[in-house]
Amino acid sequence: MALKHRLIEAGFAAFRVSGLHRAVAPLTRGRGVILTFHRVRPFAPPTPGYAPNRLLEVEPDFFDAALALVRRLGFDFVSLAEARRRLVDGGPRFAAVTFDDGYRDTRDFALPILEKHAAPATVFFATGFLDRSARLWWLELEEALRRLDVATVAIDGRAVAVEARTPAEKTAAFERIYWALRARPEEELLAATGELARAAGVSSAEIAAELFMDWDEAAAFVERPLVAAGAHSRAHRMLAKGPKAEALAEMAGSKAALERRFGRAVEAFAYPVGDPTSAGRREFALAREAGFACAVTTRPGMLYAAHAAHLWALPRVSVNGMWQSLGDLESLLSGAPLLLWNRGRRVNVD
Structure with a gap:
């Protein structure tokens, strides 16, 4: 992993020095982007020097600056439903903000910043986190x-x-x-x-009770005008590793539970973990079968016209807490580093 981090940092440095990403952005930026966040909170690890899940959190000031940068680069903040519509029908370049898991700090620290920027967000809830039954x-x-x-x-x-x-x-x-x-x-x-x-x-x-919203908190949270609920399975299992029937039950069961409790349609799904070892073509087909209008992965990438044919395998751009740099984020949002990562493929569903 240390080698991977060094390679990523070297890639970012190359773009910072060359500025190539700015030159190619009109060709590589695509129609839009779905941004992935998990946690937004002040960074204060209980053990200084030990924060192995640091990549899953960004600080509030950086989150604020990141949203300002996204708008400055010409992206409209839209809901995930509107992103799906523009992907299919066309329209101005867009950015959809998403949060995985349902951490309480999404409400406490991220929401005021979302409201400042008038940025809608979809929060993907794992129902087992809400009722404290799933393993973290x-x-x-x-x-x-x-x-x-x-x-x-x-x-x-x-x-x-x-x-x-x-x-x-x-x-x-x-x-x-x-x-x-x-x-x-x-x-x-x-x-x-x-x-x-x-x-x-x-x-x-006990970890879940300390960090995650419960059912009542989540129900109140999704009443906020900028917030939509998405499903993230029941037990946050890596779906591709289990039987087909179990994967479908995880998807459809979380959708039904959230809709029943929130009293509204839940149209989007986020695959737990979401990489190719956790979600592949079988899971993409199951998400459609479960009744979702779209589903998102953690495979990195911008959104292009061709993604309209793969609405249940949409890539996202993860804003990683290890690289809280506006320059690096600008490079990512050009689409150029992501195309390199994907070996030139705009659509990666295999």
């Missing part, structure tokens, strides 16, 4: 390693002990364990992180 395994892992000096975890049936005494060791341990488990079946991932959480006295339900 990546947060369990972070908190367990914060508390433990040595982490013993089972990977592919073999016990592995990892030193985690200093912030640097904890960060390295998180990276090692996270990516090793991400490659394994989800049941193994959940069992291993659950065992670590128990050893460290970490409760997923």
Whole structure:
């Protein structure tokens, strides 16, 4: 992962120095963009030097400046429903803001900034986070390693002990364990992180209660004029790793539960994790079958005319907390780095 970070930083630096992205932007920017956020809050890690999920959060001042930049670059802020319409029918270049998971700080810190910029947002709720029944395994892992000096975890049936005494060791341990488990079946991932959480006295339900909106809070939040609800499954499972019937139940079940509680149609779905190992052509077809008008991935990319034929496999641009730079965000929004990442393909659904 450190190598990946260095390569990304080198790519951003090349665009900053050359300015090439500005020259090619009229050709590469496309019709619009769907922006991905998770958390917006002041950065204050409990353990200085250890914040392995930092990529999932940006600070309020940067969020404010980022939205101002998006508008300055000529994007109209629109709802995801309007983005879908413009993608199909044409219209001015657009930006749709989305938030995954339903963190409480989306309401507390992001909403006032969205209102300042008159920017609609879709919040994708996992119903298991709202009722505290789903596992937050990546947060369990972070908190367990914060508390433990040595982490013993089972990977592919073999016990592995990892030193985690200093912030640097904890960060390295998180990276090692996270990516090793991400490659394994989800049941193994959940069992291993659950065992670590128990050893460290970490409760997923307590984490959810501290960080995520509950049903009542979410119902009140989506009453705000700029906020729309989307579905993010029930248990936040990587759908491609499970049976077809289970994946469909996760999608359709979350849609039905949210519609029943909020009293309004839920038309958009966000695939949990959302990368090619978590959502592929089978899941794209299932999202359509479940009754969603569109669905979004975490595959990086701008939106082009050809995406009108792939409404259940839409790419997004993740605003990563590791790179809170307006210059880097401007490069991304040119579309040029994303086309390079996708090897020249404007549509990536395979």
